[in-house]
Amino acid sequence: MSDWVDACAIDDIEEEDLIRFDHGGRTFAIYRSADDAFFCTDGLCTHEQVHLADGLVMDHIIECPKHNGQFDYRTGKALRAPVCEDLATHPVKVENGRVLVRIG
Amino acid sequence: MKPTKRDYSLLGRDAAAAVERGLASAAWYHTDVPRKTMKELMQRRDGPAMRDTAIWLGAMAVLAAGVIWLWPSAWAIPPLLAYGVLYGSASDSRWHECGHGTAFKTRWMNDVVYHIASFMIMRNPVEWRWSHARHHTDTIIVGRDPEIVAMRPPDLARILLNLFGIVDAWVAMKAMVLNVLGILTEEEKSFIPESEQPKVIRVARVWLAIYAATVALALLLGSILPLMLVGLPRLYGAWHHVMTGVLQHAGLAENVLDHRLNSRTVYMNPISRFIYWNMNYHVEHHMFPMVPYHALPQLHELIRHDLPAADTGIWQAYRAAWPALKRQLRHEDWFIKRELPATAKPYRPEFYGDVEPVMGAAA
Structure with missing residues (x-):
């Protein structure tokens, strides 16, 4: 069973935005939606391994900064070419103003 | 073909060399822009592209009506030339922007205009989406970028012929026929994922049906006019997109x-x-x-x-x-x-x- 990892403070992420989070030799993206919910996915686009942290969050979509491929960051589902492969997602919870991620 | 020191083919010597040297799928230089500013610049809007698309397609409709009305007199030539540029050149940039998905905020609007523009510019919308993704990954990397217009030594005859779309349209027609037959070249297969390849073939078959209907109409009317409005503008209207694209x-x-x-x-x-x-x-x-x-x-x-x-x-x-x-x-x-x-940072x-x-x- 994997542990919850303290990733950041909730205020580290603006609404409708994301930040990069590196842990244990892996890289992730943590999102804050417009309705103040938090989500976590793998950090690299499944198309060409570009980090999503410089991408654009629109509603519940993250768009890759390199080729404009899109994912639903809540489910990781690939929505728009050139991405075909879904993005892995990771459970998130908020405790005492901190964002915790469970990394499998 | 005269041998050159560079091998631009996607499966050739320089393709392997680019991978070996770390030039493939590499990290590129970006000027520092604050995240907040960049987020504002990246924001999508429907308004500007809706306005521009209405002007673009509206002007084409008016010009086409003028051509039909004035045909076959010489007075049809000016509206025909203007129509040709909107068909054979403005389609290039609409294909490009909507392919990136940045022109409109609404996804279906990007997709509709992307497909219309792809047909006009004679670029299979599935194939060229992947080709252009590679162009952005490996911009002007020899052996990796499939969209290098001026290779070295440059094929100036090809560029000049393409001012009238001659080489591009011929290549596009050959590719369309192969795709209609269910065939993709090895180069196409190198950058189009297997799951997407059937879509290339489906689009090619739809296009062939449109061109066949246009030719049939021309034969029925005993006039080249239908082809002057569908297909041939890719030739006589190409000059502007080649002029700017080069x-x-x-x-x-x-x-x-x-x-x-x-x-x-x-x-x-x-x-x-x-x-x-x-x-x-x-x-x-x-x-x-x-x-x-x-x-x-x-x-x-x-x-x-x-x-x-x-x-x-x-x-x-x-x-x-x-x-x-x-x-x-x-x-x-x-x-x-x-x-x-002088103040700029060199990169790699x-x-x-x-x-x-x-x-x-x-x-």
Whole structure:
């Protein structure tokens, strides 16, 4: 069973935005939606391994900064070419103003 | 074919060399822009592209009506030429922007205009989406980028013929027929995922049906007019997109990881910018492909301090690019080395070395 990892403070992420989070030799993206919910996915686009942290969050979509491929960051589902492969997602919870991620 | 020192094929010697040297799928230079500012620049809007698309397709409809009304008199020629540019050149930039998904905020609007423009410019919308993704991953990397217009030595005859779409349309028609038959070339297979390949074939079959219907109508009417409005404008209206498109990268560095050195920003008149949808800000577009066309002038103002000086016009840009292309006929290692501002940071200069221009070489 994997542990919850303290990733950041909730205020580290603006609404409708994301930040990069590196842990244990892996890289992730943590999102804050417009309705103040938090989500976590793998950090690299499944198309060409570009980090999503410089991408654009629109509603519940993250768009890759390199080729404009899109994912639903809540489910990781690939929505728009050139991405075909879904993005892995990771459970998130908020405790005492901190964002915790469970990394499998 | 005359052998060259460079192998631009996607499955050839230089493709493997690019991977080995770390030039493939590499990290590229970006000018520092605060995240907050970049988020504002990246914001999508439907308004500008809806307005421009209404003007584009509306003008085409009016011009086509004029051509039909005036045909076959010589008075039909001016509206026909204008229609041709909107069909055979403005479609290039609409294909491009909607392919990136940045023109409209609403996804289906991007997709509809992308498919219309792809048909006009004769680029299979599935295949070329992947081709263009590779162009952005590996911009002007020999053996990796499938969209290098001016290779070295440059094929000037091909470029000149393409002012009238001759080579491009011929290649597109051959590819369409192969795709209709269910065949994809090995190069196509190298950048189109297997799951997407059936879509290439489906689109080709729809297109063939449209062209067949157009030819049938022309035969029925005993007039070439239907083909002058569907298909042939890709030839007689191509000149503007070739004129502007050649300037994007021609004569500049290959095998670098810095768009400031291999791409060109050119100030253009408002009509060309409408046809070209601001792709004259080409360094900016490559550096930040998520910024919509309508925000590129703002992006340019923001980062120009870090870029080589923009060319001040199409004519001025060709005054540098055309002699460079002619020079590369004899000295294919020569190129225009873009000068970065004194305050700009060089990036991965280890890749400059093997392509250092022989500045003193005779032209």
